[in-house]
Amino acid sequence: xxxxxxxxxxxxxxTVAVSSLSLEAPDGAITVLVGPSGCGKTTSLRMVNRLIExxxxxxxxxxxxxxxxPAAELRRGIGYVIQQAGLFPHRTIVDNIATVPRLxxxxxxxxxxxxxxxxxxxxxxxxxxxRYPHQLSGGQQQRVGVARAxxxxxxxxxxxxxxxxxxxxxxxxxxxxxxxxQAAVAKTILFVTHDIDEAVKLGDKIAVLRQGGILAQxxxxxxxxxxxxxxxxxQFLGTDRGIKRLxxxxxxxxxxxxxxxxxxxxxxxxxxxxxxSGGFPWLLVVDEQRRPLGWTNPEALSGSQPVGKTxxxxxxxxFRADTDSLxxxxxxxxxxxxxxxxxxxxxxxxxxxVSQETIADAIRAAHxxxxxxxxxxxxxxxxxxxEDAGPEDRSLEQxx
Amino acid sequence: MSVFDLPSYVQNDxxxxxxxxxxxxxxxxxxxxxxxxxxxxxxARWRHAYPPVLVxxxxxxxxxxxxxxxxxxxxxxxxxTTVFIPLVIYSLAILVPGVVDGIRAVPPEVRIAADAMGxxxxxxxxxxxxxxxxxTIMAAVRVAAVSSISLMSVGGVLGNLGGFGNxxxxxxxxxxxxxxxxxxxxxxxxxxxxxxxxxxxxxxxTPWSARRSVRA
Numbered sequence: 001x002x003x004x005x006x007x008x009x010x011x012x013x014x015t016v017a018v019s020s021l022s023l024e025a026p027d028g029a030i031t032v033l034v035g036p037s038g039c040g041k042t043t044s045l046r047m048v049n050r051l052i053e054x055x056x057x058x059x060x061x062x063x064x065x066x067x068x069x070p071a072a073e074l075r076r077g078i079g080y081v082i083q084q085a086g087l088f089p090h091r092t093i094v095d096n097i098a099t100v101p102r103l104x105x106x107x108x109x110x111x112x113x114x115x116x117x118x119x120x121x122x123x124x125x126x127x128x129x130x131r132y133p134h135q136l137s138g139g140q141q142q143r144v145g146v147a148r149a150x151x152x153x154x155x156x157x158x159x160x161x162x163x164x165x166x167x168x169x170x171x172x173x174x175x176x177x178x179x180x181x182q183a184a185v186a187k188t189i190l191f192v193t194h195d196i197d198e199a200v201k202l203g204d205k206i207a208v209l210r211q212g213g214i215l216a217q218x219x220x221x222x223x224x225x226x227x228x229x230x231x232x233x234x235q236f237l238g239t240d241r242g243i244k245r246l247x248x249x250x251x252x253x254x255x256x257x258x259x260x261x262x263x264x265x266x267x268x269x270x271x272x273x274x275x276x277s278g279g280f281p282w283l284l285v286v287d288e289q290r291r292p293l294g295w296t297n298p299e300a301l302s303g304s305q306p307v308g309k310t311x312x313x314x315x316x317x318x319f320r321a322d323t324d325s326l327x328x329x330x331x332x333x334x335x336x337x338x339x340x341x342x343x344x345x346x347x348x349x350x351x352x353x354v355s356q357e358t359i360a361d362a363i364r365a366a367h368x369x370x371x372x373x374x375x376x377x378x379x380x381x382x383x384x385x386x387e388d389a390g391p392e393d394r395s396l397e398q399x400x
Numbered sequence: 401m402s403v404f405d406l407p408s409y410v411q412n413d414x415x416x417x418x419x420x421x422x423x424x425x426x427x428x429x430x431x432x433x434x435x436x437x438x439x440x441x442x443x444a445r446w447r448h449a450y451p452p453v454l455v456x457x458x459x460x461x462x463x464x465x466x467x468x469x470x471x472x473x474x475x476x477x478x479x480x481t482t483v484f485i486p487l488v489i490y491s492l493a494i495l496v497p498g499v500v501d502g503i504r505a506v507p508p509e510v511r512i513a514a515d516a517m518g519x520x521x522x523x524x525x526x527x528x529x530x531x532x533x534x535x536t537i538m539a540a541v542r543v544a545a546v547s548s549i550s551l552m553s554v555g556g557v558l559g560n561l562g563g564f565g566n567x568x569x570x571x572x573x574x575x576x577x578x579x580x581x582x583x584x585x586x587x588x589x590x591x592x593x594x595x596x597x598x599x600x601x602x603x604x605x606t607p608w609s610a611r612r613s614v615r616a
Contacts, residue, residue, distance in 0.1 A: 049516055076518035086513030090531040090608045100517050132608040148517075158516075 001027050002048060002156060002190055007057035009043050009213065017043040018213030020057070025205070028186040032203035034193055036236070040213025041192045045158050048190060049078045061156055076100055079149030079157040079187070083165050085141040087133035093144055094119070094129040100152040111151075118147035121184070123177060139170040146178070150185065159191045163198065175201060196237055200225065200244055208233050222248040226370070246327035249366040251319060254329060254359065256343045256352025260284055264293060264308025268301040275299075282338040285312055290349035292318060295338045318342040321351045326366065330359050403582060410570050410579070411560050414586075420480070421563025421590060424555070425548040428484050432491030432548075433541060439492075440499025441525065450500060461493035465554045473558075483555035483562070490551060491544040498540020502533030535609050538602040545598060546591045553587065564590070 002025040009018040018040040025031035033041040046052040048059055050071045059066045066074055087096050097118050098111035106114070119126055122143040133141055142162060149157055163171045163178075179202065182189065193199055199206050200221045208216045208224070210232050217229040225245035228234040237244070260280040262271055264287055275283055275298035285293045285307050294312025301310065316335035319328040321343035332341035333356045340353045404414040412420070443450035468486040476482045506529050514528045553565025560566055567583030570576070603609075 051512065051515055072518040072520050074518075075516055078516075080513065080516035082509055082513060082516075084507070084509045086507070086509035088510060088514075088528060088532075089507075090534075090606065092608075103518055103523075134608075 001025065001060075001062060002031075002188060003060040004044070005058050005060065007044070007047060007054045007059060009040065009047065009052065010055045016212055018047070018054075021209075021213060021215055022057075023207055023215060023218050025188060025190050027188050029204035030182060030189045030191055030202050032191045032193060032199040032206045033209060034196060034199040034203075034206055034236075035209035035216075036211065037194060038211055039209040041194075041209050042160055043213065044209070045160055045190055045192050048156075048158055049075045049080060076103055076152060077154050077156070079152075079154045081142075081145045081149045081157070081159040081162040083161045085133070085138075085145035087141055087144055087148070089133055092130050092132060093124070093136070096133065096144055097147045097151050099148060104152055114151055115147070118151055121150070121181060122147045137170075138166045139174060142166060142174055143177075146181070150181075150187075155188060157187045157189045159189060161193055162191075164193070164195070171198075178202065197244070200247060208236060222370075243327060243330070246330060246363065247325045249326040249363070251324045251326050251329040251343070251362075252322050254321065254326075254343065254354050254362055256321060256354050258352045260340075260353050261286055261290075261350055262307060263288075265306045266308075267306060268303065268310075271296070271307050272298045272301055282313075282340060283307070284315065284340075284342060284350065284353055286350050289347075292342050292344070292350050295336075295340075313337050315342050318344045318348070318350075320344060320346070322346070326359065326363055329354065330356075330363070333359055403578075406567075406579070407570075407574070407576065409574060410566060412566065417564055417566060418586070418590070420561075421549065421552060421565075421587075424480050424484050424561075424563060425487060425552045426545060426594070428487030428552075429491050429541065429545045429548045431484075431488045432495050432544060433537075435488070436492055436495035436499045440496050441503060443496070443500045444503035454497065457492045457496050460489050463489075465490075465551065466557065469554075469558055478558055478561065480561055482558060483552060487548050487551060491548055494544040494547065495537075495540050498537050498544075499533065502536030502540075503529055505536055506532045531606075534606050535602065538598065538605070542595055542598045542602075545594050549587060549591045549594065553583075 004021045004023050007018060007021045008016065010016050021040075021044060023031075033044055035041050043052055047054045048061065048066065050066055053067075061074075061078070088099070091099075094112055094115045097115035098106075098108075101111035101114050102108070116126060116129065119129065124140065124143050124147065128136065128140065133144065136144065142165075145162065149159075163174050166174065175198065191199075191202060193202075203221050205218065206221055206224050207218045210216045216236075217224060217233045219227075219229075222245060224233070225237060225241045225248075228237055228241070234241075257278075257280075259274070259278040260282060261284045262274060264285055266274075266285075271283055274280075280298070282295045283298055285296055287293055287308075292315050293308065294315055296307050296310055296312055301307065314337065316337070317332055319332045319341060322345065329341050329343070333339060333354070336342070339356045341356075341359065342353055343351045345351055406412070406414060406417075410417075439453065443453050463486075465486050468489070469482055472482045472485055476485070510528065510532065511524070514524045519528060553562050553568060556562030556565035556567075556569035562569065564583045564586045567579040567586070571579030571583065
């Protein structure tokens with residue numbers, strides 16, 4: 001656990017970077033510090049491993065005041081990942097990763113073996129081991145940065161905008177990989193970003209900081225999106241926080257209809273019959289592997305050609321019915337020309353389709369359940385069933 | 401008679417001149433580097449110290465060598481040291497900026513990463529900053545070495561102290577143009593060889609440097 005206890009950083013010229021910050025980053029979880037530039041998030045992070053010394057207050061790392069041991073020793077026990085990776089250009093990838101174990105006195109071969117393990121963990125090809133950092137792509141360099149930070153197996157990891165310098169597609173991949181790694185290693189992570197979407201995606205808890213290093217709100221992502229503490233937080237979350245919040249509701253409860261799904265070789269008459277009996281305005285045509293081909297309008301079907309041979313309307317994109325969130329399902333429906341979203345399984349085969357209206361009902365139901373849980377928790381604690389009752393609740397499956 | 405046979409008034413054979421040339425000029429360059437490393441490191445750390453230091457070493461560079469010889473002869477007499485000291489002083493004007501530029505070229509995020517991983521100041525300098533600064537420093541060393549080789553010729557005016565430069569003074573004194581040509585080509589060949597050797601050394605020291613690597 002990392003605890004900030006009324007931590008203030010004031011510079012000699014009077015600027016206050018962090019103002020009486022108190023928060024606790026729980027064990028084995030990702031705590032995100034997010035806010036606009038100048039909100040003191042990086043300063044806060046760097047005070048944990050004493051790259052910057054606080055003016056007032058103290059920081060406890062696993063119960064011990066960070067200032068009780070020499071800075072260099074403290075730092076060898078805390079992993080650190082920064083934006084441009086900060087790899088040593090003169091050392092090979094494997095030696096970069098082996099840096100901290102070597103500083104801790106491990107033999108070269110032991111440190112290298114450890115480095116190879118980590119290359120595997122972060123998904124780096126072992127063929128890259130003898131390369132130098134500049135021979136790697138930005139995304140690969142950032143993986144090396146994460147591997148290097150994990151090499152000595154520190155309980156605590158500090159990450160300062162580690163994925164900001166790569167392009168959006170690589171960033172998305174790195175974020176997902178990072179969550180996968182964290183699920184395996186369960187480190188106590190303090191993560192700085194200016195990107196609220198990244199914060200919502202990665203954070204178990206989010207601390208929103210405002211200019212001057214003042215803590216505006218410290219909450220779970222779902223609670224943050226549901227109930228921003230003030231106008232600043234609300235503005236920082238953006239105008240689509242309702243949509244963002246859907247990230248936390250899983251799509252696997254949606255009632256997917258199999259009726260409007262027809263095989264490509266279906267005769268037009270049979271297709272019309274199926275549409276009429278079910279009252280479906282559109283039919284989704286699938287191939288032999290049940291992969292979606294496109295939508296067809298049964299009323300416009302004529303002639304004797306099977307539906308697969310007729311002109312089909314694009315289905316936009318699909319969502320994974322078992323793992324995706326309501327946000328993905330809603331996006332799929334909004335994008336679809338027919339207003340229906342296509343749910344698929346892990347192999348990409350269509351399970352069924354769902355209308356915007358059904359998704360809207362599911363959203364209302366999810367919100368109602370969430371509110372009910374909040375109220376219930378509030379009652380247990382003997383508080384009035386107020387709107388911001390009780391501690392955060394994570395009972396709803398987080399579908400990331 | 402080979403072109404490398406020298407008349408007796410040169411008071412040295414060809415290999416003797418070459419040995420003196422290499423010993424004094426490269427020795428001065430090495431000594432200059434040893435002095436420049438701490439000065440350069442200090443200038444990179446305390447930024448405001450660099451401009452005055454730079455002015456100082458540049459002024460030193462502008463002092464004519466003959467004047468320095470006259471001043472030094474009183475203390476070090478007619479020895480190689482009298483030639484050696486000015487060469488060291490001149491090399492500073494090239495090497496100090498080289499070291500400062502090299503240390504400053506270490507990317508800030510690399511320095512922060514080194515601190516954050518628990519490098520102490522000495523280890524950070526030796527294992528991170530100095531290796532990364534090496535290509536820039538070596539570029540300066542190559543210039544300083546070649547310039548030392550050339551500047552040393554003036555030592556010939558002190559007698560037998562100019563390495564191949566002795567061939568110029570003796571050649572002029574005895575109207576032997578062959579010696580002047582020999583000295584000139586020997587200096588050029590030596591400068592070229594030293595530069596190539598230092599370049600090879602640089603590649604050995606910095607296998608990671610961008611120029612040699614093949615893109616992934």
